[in-house]
Amino acid sequence: xxxxxxxxxxxxxxxxxxALPERMQKNVLAAAVRGGASTISKAAKVNIKADGTVxxxxxxxxxxxxxxxxxxxxxxxxxxxxxxxVIGTTVNGRRIVPANYAHLVxxxxxxxxxxxxLRPALDANRKAVFDGxxxxxxxxxxxxxxKLRRATA
Numbered sequence: 001x002x003x004x005x006x007x008x009x010x011x012x013x014x015x016x017x018x019a020l021p022e023r024m025q026k027n028v029l030a031a032a033v034r035g036g037a038s039t040i041s042k043a044a045k046v047n048i049k050a051d052g053t054v055x056x057x058x059x060x061x062x063x064x065x066x067x068x069x070x071x072x073x074x075x076x077x078x079x080x081x082x083x084x085x086v087i088g089t090t091v092n093g094r095r096i097v098p099a100n101y102a103h104l105v106x107x108x109x110x111x112x113x114x115x116x117x118l119r120p121a122l123d124a125n126r127k128a129v130f131d132g133x134x135x136x137x138x139x140x141x142x143x144x145x146x147k148l149r150r151a152t153a
Contacts, residue, residue, distance in 0.1 A: 020144055028140040029076050030067050035136025036129040037065045037078035043121035044080065051115050059105065062086035062098040080118065 064083040082102035108114030
């Protein structure tokens with residue numbers, strides 16, 4: 001399930017971005033991607049709670065954002081999903097890792113119906129994702145400009 005977004009901002013914002021050093025551009029873009037992903041993460045957590053079949057709350061707790069950068073081609077992306085770091089235990093001591101069953105909840109199995117939480121979170125919040133990305137890009141851009149001014153002063 002790959003989803004790709006291209007964010008094109010105001011001409012002025014693009015010109016300022018182009019004037020920044022490459023490392024600062026990457027920082028701004030990573031912040032923007034994280035801003036959009038946080039909207040999806042919050043909505044997915046709401047969807048999990050709204051389902052009503054939550055037993056342990058571990059799946060809700062495990063939803064995280066991981067921002068990655070491909071250095072070769074400069075692509076920055078965010079992965080929203082269940083983290084392997086969240087681990088619970090049952091009464092008899094068995095380990096429960098939500099990352100091992102999150103896809104089964106999302107897509108269902110032969111014996112249990114699907115209870116999607118990630119896809120509806122994206123579909124219902126596309127505009128909010130772009131708004132979050134734009135807002136975080138503007139904040140990140142302002143922060144990097146202040147850093148640049150301090151470094152050159």
